[in-house]
Amino acid sequence: MLFIKKFDPVQINILFASILGDGEITKAYPNSRRKNVSYREHFSLNQYEYRKWKSDFFPEFLYFRKQKDTLVSKSSPIMTELYAYFYNSSGNKRIPPELLLYCLSPYFVATLYMDDGSLLVSKRINHKSQKIYLSPVIALYLQNYPYDDLVILSSHFDKHFKIKLRLQKRKDGHGFILRTSKMNDTLHFLKIIMEACRNCMSMYYKTNWEYRFQLEAKILNQQHPDYSVIASSSERNKNYTPVEIKKLAELKINGYTDQKIADELNRSYWSVVYKIAELKKKGHLESR
Known part of the structure; x- marks a missing residue:
């Protein structure tokens, strides 16, 4: 060749x-x-x-x-x-x-990402504790490729870079993009490309999470001057302790909404929703 x-x-x-x-x-x-x-x-x-x-x-x-x-x-x-x-x-x-x-080089991942990727930032505001949690997500907008092609590419990323990407539906193109679904996967992706992107400072807003976090925090501090802006970590998604499970059950029985329970436990809303469903399925929490 x-x-x-x-x-x-x-x-x-x-x-x-x-x-x-x-x-x-x-x-x-x-x-x-x-x-x-x-x-x-x-x-x-x-x-x-x-x-x-x-x-x-x-x-x-x-x-x-x-x-x-x-x-x-x-x-x-x-x-x-x-x-x-x-x-x-x-x-x-x-x-x-x-x-x-x-x-097989991080330059492949980095270039494809800088061309067609985005660093999405999700926000969760806990008004009770006056804290705003930011979580990064990697998205590769490759919807112009057929589903089978994206399966091949995601398998390649997994096999050679240990990068986990899932297919997500879209309405345009062939209907799918690739994105991370876990905090650790996003941080691992950014770690893989770190050295390749080090000298491309104009793309730091999507390749450098610390840099992007500061940009987002500055905006949020202006909108919510009394709130703390915190970068979410995988620790917030760790397994529930027996104490947390007991408190969750008590709050649910006492009529707390899932969002209020999430605020009390310092957990994400969806984490609480899934945990409640799990407890009900196991018979540890009465269904209403």
């Missing part, structure tokens, strides 16, 4: 992730004089620094057009070779399992 001779492993991982993400391989049109196709990546100017970070890995292959909003390559046999892997017979993008074997 030509790309193995041309690029080192880091370059291969960044290029493949870019093709799957924001980039594209141009199509060869009938009667065109060009024997080969090229790489192209269009972006908004506020993401120039990130694209500059990417292009610096390919000083002899990628360059910016004059408007500085498109990153391109010259026509190349390498891109012609890769087109057959990354596009199906209908000209739509696909995730090629045979090339994922080369995507």
Whole structure:
């Protein structure tokens, strides 16, 4: 394969992730004089620094057009070779399992995430204790790929990076994206890409949880000056102690709502809902 001779492993991982993400391989049109196709990546100017970070890995292959909003390559046999892997017979993008074997670097995860991912922040406010808990979630907006392709990609992430991603339904594209579902999975994802993203400061708002937390906390402190903003941790989702179970049961019997019980126990609302259902199923709590 030509790309193995041309690029080192880091370059291969960044290029493949870019093709799957924001980039594209141009199509060869009938009667065109060009024997080969090229790489192209269009972006908004506020993401120039990130694209500059990417292009610096390919000083002899990628360059910016004059408007500085498109990153391109010259026509190349390498891109012609890769087109057959990354596009199906209908000209739509696909995730090629045979090339994922080369995507074993954190740079692959980092680039795909910076291209098509978001760091979502969920908020839970405990008015009684005047505390606001923030929890990060990773989402990869790859809904333009079929369900089976995303299953292949999520399996690859799990096998080679120990990253757990689940498929979540959406109404657009092919109907699914990938996202984390647990706090530990999100933090592990960010840990995997940490070194790869260290020199791309313009993307810290989605790659650096400490940096993003400070941004969110600043806004919330202005909205709720008397509240403390706290980063949630997996400790808040640990197993219930016998004391907590006893208190939960007493509060439920005394008519407390699930949200008030969550506030009393310093647990999430859904954690309490699931625990109550579990206790009822085991006969430890009367159903009403």
